[in-house]
């Protein structure tokens with residue numbers, strides 16, 4: 001395949017950025033999108049030019065680091081697929097492909113296609129964990145968990161923290177990410193002790209860094225793990241309930 005790439009190049013967080021055009025030649029339709037970028041970078045290296053910086057780690061849809069905007073779509077045209085698992089056969093010979101970093105104030109560009117997603121870490125630090133030491137793995141079924149809760153918690157836990165939901169949202173809201181992180185803990189018995197304090201802490205931290213959700217729904221279609229937008233409704237319901245639960249707890253604390 002012969003492709004023309006328009007790639008966002010930016011030397012650093014405070015440098016002016018702009019699009020550069022490159023030719024990608026002899027690309028195999030079986031190559032992944034990142035392998036195609038590797039091939040372009042090899043050619044840039046050979047010519048003594050600065051290679052295109054992009055983030056990646058697992059290259060198998062697990063780590064969440066590889067996301068870029070491809071023709072205006074987070075992770076490109078194939079639904080439920082991370083950039084590293086997108087194959088060039090999804091494009092046509094001769095295509096023009098525009099590649100940009102995530103566009104969101106909370107994800108500033110570090111270099112070229114690499115953004116700083118540590119604002120997600122602030123949300124998780126606020127309560128996305130269970131504080132009790134959990135020890136070694138317990139015997140199976142020692143704590144009975146309803147099948148529906150297990151399945152739904154696993155669906156939420158599929159979130160890889162890639163940031164596509166934020167990049168797709170016109171408000172740069174992180175509600176789907178926060179809802180997924182809350183959902184997988186708040187649905188399980190082990191997550192109940194800190195459910196209400198966790199919910200308030202994570203939602204309010206999210207609001208410090210990201211825009212507000214206005215139910216566009218772009219997030220749910222953009223993400224590689226197809227996290228359901230229902231988790232946002234559950235997070236909102238838990239947030240309202242948490243206000244009363246935490247107020248009641250404060251009353252008890254003051255006795």
Ligand code: SF4
Nearest residue numbers: 159160162163165223
């Ligand atoms: S909710 Fe989906 S799009 Fe958002 S960070 Fe998680 S996996 Fe990525």
Ligand code: FES
Nearest residue numbers: 059063064066084
């Ligand atoms: S490189 Fe890990 S999800 Fe793509």
